[in-house]
Amino acid sequence: MTNLMNVSYDTQIPNNVGLSSDKRVLKALEKWHPGYINWWKDLGPNGFHESQVYLRTAVSVDPKGWAKFDYVKMPEYRWGILLAPQVEDRRIPFGEHLGEPVWQEVPGEYRAMLRRLIVIQGDTEPASVEQQRFLGATAPSLYDMRNLFQVNVEEGRHLWAMVYLLQKYFGRDGREEANELLRRQSGSDEAPRMLGAFNEETPDWLSFFMFACFTDRDGKMQLESLAQSGFDPLSRTCRFMITEEAHHMFVGETGVGRVIRCTCEAMKEAGITDPYDINAVRELGVIDLPTIQKKLNLHYTLSLDLFGSEVSTNAANAFNAGIKGRFRETKIDDDHQLKNSTYPIMRLRDGVIVNEDVPALSGINMRLRDDYVRDASGGVRRWNAIIEKLGIELELKVPHQAFHRQIGEFSAVHTTPEGLIISDDQWKDRQLEWLPSKEDGEYIKSLMKPELEPGKYAGWIAPPRMGIDNKPGDFEYVQIQDS
Amino acid sequence: MGERIDFQVDPNSYRHWRIEYNNDIASLYMDVDENGGLFDGYELKLNSYDLGVDIELADIVQRMRFEHPEIKVVVMRSAKDKVFCAGANIRMLGRSSHALKVNFCKFTNETRNTFEAASEDSGQLYMSAVKGSCAGGGYELALATNYILLTDDGSSSVSLPEVPLLAVLPGTGGLTRVTDKRKVRRDLADVFCTLEEGVRGQRAKEWGLVDEVVSNAKFDAVVGERAREFADSLDTGKPSNGIELTPLSRTFEEGGNIRYSTVSVDIDRNKGIARIDIAGPADAAPKTTEQLERDGAESWMLRCARELNDAILNLRLNELEVGVIVFGTQGSNELVSAHEKFLIDNKDHWLANEILKFWKRVLKRVDMTSRSLVALVEPGSCFAGVLAELLFSVDRSYMAEGEFEDDDRPVASILLNEGNFGLYPMSNDLSRLQTRFLGDPDKIVSAAKRKNEPLEAGEVDELGLVTFCFDDIDWDDEIRIFFEERAKFSPDAMTGMEANLRFAGPETMETRIFGRLTAWQNWIFQRPNAVGAEGALQSYGTGVRGKFDMGRV
Known part of the structure; x- marks a missing residue:
């Protein structure tokens, strides 16, 4: 296994898992491949199958040089199966099997639980590609278009990664699940994607950036906790996926940052100091900061829902079984079994939001969500630094955890972004102060005009500070061909 | 578990049973060796039985069919005075693990079924000639035969005293055969099953608990007559020599x-x-x-x-x-x-x-x-x-x-x-x-x-x-x-x-025995009222009555 740092191209599928000698999985993957390509052509980026896109392709799992950049047509992208190198004598880092050697095969008793987790993770990967399939047509620049496609092909690769695990370790059930991953479709009435946030459409680029920043960050947290898994192949797969996921977060966070910068610069140039003078700001053809706050509220809260219920038996079971750990489990200083400890979580008790200690095992979801909140808040802080530097008086804020929730205890109540419980009527009256209205969406949509000239950017978004792969500003990231 | 329990027995060295063959009628005498228990710690008094006794019985029923096809009627009798059979040995049950109890009951149930199977499948009919006390598992043994004769000697009785005496059920088909096979009226069955001393004489016949009650003086003669009649009514066309069930190669x-x-x-x-x-x-x-x-x-x-x-x-x-x-x-x-x-x-x-x-x-x-x-x-x-x-x-x-x-x-x-x-x-x-x-x-x-x-x-x-x-x-x-x-x-x-999923479809007496009766019995076998330190099984024979938790579940 140690010689598998470099990717083998001796099969149709680049991999570092010795696929050419694993006829069973190779056969299964090759059978699945045409369906995947059809899916990509039907539901992947619409209208760009023939275009040459300057993409990075993973060629190694060595952190010091794992990718190479080149032009490629997306349907010909070399999606591969890449696992982080096996750590010698790795031990299960948590749960009741703490300290036992990690599993290289699926333990029979946890098969169903593992399969469910992998399927849920796998289901999110193609979902976002589907959600974003029409965005190429309104890209604010070739740079952004390329970033979108990069995110898309990598989500595609993450689907491959999950499909590999299903096909390698879960027999016929696994193959069936792999096919189902291509059957479900984002937003479909017939067979929707499994998680709510992945059935919401991504109607514009600000939504995409917000999605990449907040929803992909949930993905990152999930991958981080699965990377701790005692099932070693899952751990290794997720560890490598996290490497790629970092770019998605970068695209989201810098994307929103560039929108903010553009708005603030335009306001400054026009001499507008009141960020709430929305009409005046919109006159400038940029997106006003209050609307950005509303988009933040929406995407952030949808993403919180992805963490599941506050008190969760499933999460407790998965932790105790050694299947899914906590964020940076090995860095945490405790017994890693949590049988006797508690964790404080926010709960709804008799209509009041209170902090309550619950058994730490059943609070596992919340622990991960708290880590997520910290992680996400860092990005919001950096956005505020831009606003402050440009002298506008407004601070973006992440809303309270009880605000606008569809899942968990707080789905039973309405609150303000500050977490004040309000009546249904008050909510009806005021929700559009906090969440994007139809008009807000239409305004943003009106700005979504493609800018296809190399080096040029739409008027509502600032250029990036640096090019991808250190390319110059006018680099042609996408060579558009009709398809 | 200590020593391996072996289900193969040598027919020349039965310890608890004796068989006399007389043309087409066999007399099967139960004569349990008090000191012949399968495990230590109890004596098989009053023709009470343990798994070892039943293993021999199963062997006898099996050999009767293969080795003695000429036999049409098997008359079960006791070789002991004043007792037909006292049922399963209570001390043995008291000291048995739950698993052994359950498996013991299952095996004895399967063996009782072979009595009925012998007459249905092979024209080999079993009848019981009951003299003396026929209690619990003893009566269940008789219930599994096709015909029960009871002597009217003023003391011989049939009974199912498990409930009043031991706080368990007559679990070797007893409750089921009383109502399903003998079709005793359910309220009378309720009386019978809670009556420690059981039922004697004509009443046993009236309630349908036995087929015939015979005065003690004529008992042996009538048993002989009935056996003869049954044998004559059966035309099995089977030869007088069977095959030998030789020891297994094992x-x-x-x-x-x-x-x-x-x-x-x-x-x-x-x-x-x-x-x-x-x-x-x-x-x-x-x-x-x-x-x-x-x-x-x-x-x-x-x-x-x-x-x-x-x-x-x-x-x-x-x-x-x-x-x-x-x-x-x-x-x-x-x-x-x-x-x-x-x-x-x-x-x-x-x-x-x-x-x-x-x-x-x-x-x-x-x-x-x-x-x-x-x-x-x-x-x-x-x-x-x-x-x-x-x-x-x-x-x-x-x-x-x-x-x-x-x-x-x-x-x-x-x-x-x-x-x-x-x-x-x-x-x-x-x-x-x-x-x-x-x-x-x-x-x-x-x-x-x-x-x-x-x-x-x-x-x-x-x-x-x-x-x-x-x-x-x-x-x-x-x-x-x-x-x-x-x-x-x-x-x-x-x-x-598994037990629930395996047996879809209609109920039969057999499914009720292995399903309803066994499941309830096994539940009771786990309950303190039966098996607790002060439960009825433990206190049986000490003179102290079992203490019950009177809460209904």
């Missing part, structure tokens, strides 16, 4: 593995799995019934049934940690089927009939085994006819699909024959295929159309005859995962789930 190996001539048992203790492998016949089927009789216990169908029966009983009583029993077979489908079909074609011949009916009982014993049962149809296997019944008896079956790499055995196939369509009913009186396809009887028709031809995985899957088919690529992994998963479930939940 070797115990280290680790509990067993080698028989056609069956082997291999136990993986780490995984809690026992594999029972059956080798199909090597030789052609007998050509004539004379040859069948000459082959006797050596003929493959009989040998295999006896060995399988012994292997199952051994796992049940001696291997409590084995949670999964896996059936595998190797051999020729055609040869297995040919051997069976010879018997089916000659089923009017007494021995052919006995062997087929024995298979019926062995397969029921498999159905009734409280372990996860699995069949693996591997390349080269011979799940044909009677062995295919195993596929429909187990909880799950897995079939290998197509060629397997580096395996030159024939591609796995199964073969159905007429035996699969009603010859071996389950305890619910349906065939295993009828039970399997309770909701889709057309499937039985489809399967019947494919009789006598080898069926490979694709067709078997389509016909719904196995649970899953896996090819070379998936086989090892799927099987491993299944076993690992199964091994982690609670054994109690498995036993309960």
Whole structure:
């Protein structure tokens, strides 16, 4: 296994898992491949199958040089199966099997639980590609278009990664699940994607950036906790996926940052100091900061829902079984079994939001969500630094955890972004102060005009500070061909 | 568990029973050796019995059919004064583990059923001549016979004192046979089952608890007359000589593995799995019934049934940690089927009939085994006819699909024959295929159309005859995962789930005994009112009454 740092191209599928000698999985993957390509052509980026896109392709799992950049047509992208190198004598880092050697095969008793987790993770990967399939047509620049496609092909690769695990370790059930991953479709009435946030459409680029920043960050947290898994192949797969996921977060966070910068610069140039003078700001053809706050509220809260219920038996079971750990489990200083400890979580008790200690095992979801909140808040802080530097008086804020929730205890109540419980009527009256209205969406949509000239950017978004792969500003990231 | 409990006994050294043969009538005397208990710590007083007594009895009933086909009536009597049989030994029950109690009851129940099976299947009728006290398991023994005579001596009685005396149930079919077989009115049954001293004389006859009450002076004469009448009414056409059930060829190996001539048992203790492998016949089927009789216990169908029966009983009583029993077979489908079909074609011949009916009982014993049962149809296997019944008896079956790499055995196939369509009913009186396809009887028709031809995985899957088919690529992994998963479930939940799923369809007296009666009994066996330190079983014989928690559950 140690010689598998470099990717083998001796099969149709680049991999570092010795696929050419694993006829069973190779056969299964090759059978699945045409369906995947059809899916990509039907539901992947619409209208760009023939275009040459300057993409990075993973060629190694060595952190010091794992990718190479080149032009490629997306349907010909070399999606591969890449696992982080096996750590010698790795031990299960948590749960009741703490300290036992990690599993290289699926333990029979946890098969169903593992399969469910992998399927849920796998289901999110193609979902976002589907959600974003029409965005190429309104890209604010070739740079952004390329970033979108990069995110898309990598989500595609993450689907491959999950499909590999299903096909390698879960027999016929696994193959069936792999096919189902291509059957479900984002937003479909017939067979929707499994998680709510992945059935919401991504109607514009600000939504995409917000999605990449907040929803992909949930993905990152999930991958981080699965990377701790005692099932070693899952751990290794997720560890490598996290490497790629970092770019998605970068695209989201810098994307929103560039929108903010553009708005603030335009306001400054026009001499507008009141960020709430929305009409005046919109006159400038940029997106006003209050609307950005509303988009933040929406995407952030949808993403919180992805963490599941506050008190969760499933999460407790998965932790105790050694299947899914906590964020940076090995860095945490405790017994890693949590049988006797508690964790404080926010709960709804008799209509009041209170902090309550619950058994730490059943609070596992919340622990991960708290880590997520910290992680996400860092990005919001950096956005505020831009606003402050440009002298506008407004601070973006992440809303309270009880605000606008569809899942968990707080789905039973309405609150303000500050977490004040309000009546249904008050909510009806005021929700559009906090969440994007139809008009807000239409305004943003009106700005979504493609800018296809190399080096040029739409008027509502600032250029990036640096090019991808250190390319110059006018680099042609996408060579558009009709398809 | 200490010493291995052995189900093979030497008929020349029964300790507890004596048989007198008189032309077509046999007298079976119960004469339990007080010091002949299977375990230490109790005396088998008053013709009370333990598992050892019952193992001998089961052997007697079995040999009566194979070795004494001339016998038409078996009269059960006591060789002791003033007591017919006092039932299961209470001290033995009191000191037994729960598992031993449960398995003891199951085996005794199966043995009682063989009385009834003997008359139905073989024209060998059992009657009881009750003199003295006939209590609890003793009366249950009598209930299992076809005809009960009770002497009217002013003291002899029949009773089921379990409830008032011991706070448990008459669990060897007692409650069920009183209402279902003897059809005693339910309110009278309620009185009877709560009356410690039981019922004597004419009242026993009036309530339907016995068939005939005879004055003590005439008792032996009337018993003789009745036996004669029954024997004369039966025209079985069976010969005067049977075949000998010779000792099994059986070797115990280290680790509990067993080698028989056609069956082997291999136990993986780490995984809690026992594999029972059956080798199909090597030789052609007998050509004539004379040859069948000459082959006797050596003929493959009989040998295999006896060995399988012994292997199952051994796992049940001696291997409590084995949670999964896996059936595998190797051999020729055609040869297995040919051997069976010879018997089916000659089923009017007494021995052919006995062997087929024995298979019926062995397969029921498999159905009734409280372990996860699995069949693996591997390349080269011979799940044909009677062995295919195993596929429909187990909880799950897995079939290998197509060629397997580096395996030159024939591609796995199964073969159905007429035996699969009603010859071996389950305890619910349906065939295993009828039970399997309770909701889709057309499937039985489809399967019947494919009789006598080898069926490979694709067709078997389509016909719904196995649970899953896996090819070379998936086989090892799927099987491993299944076993690992199964091994982690609670054994109690498995036993309960399997027992519920196996017996779909109508209730019969048998299913009620093994389902309702046994389940309630086993529940009571776990409750402090019976088995607690102050419970009735523990305090029995101390003069102190059991203390009950009076809360109803």
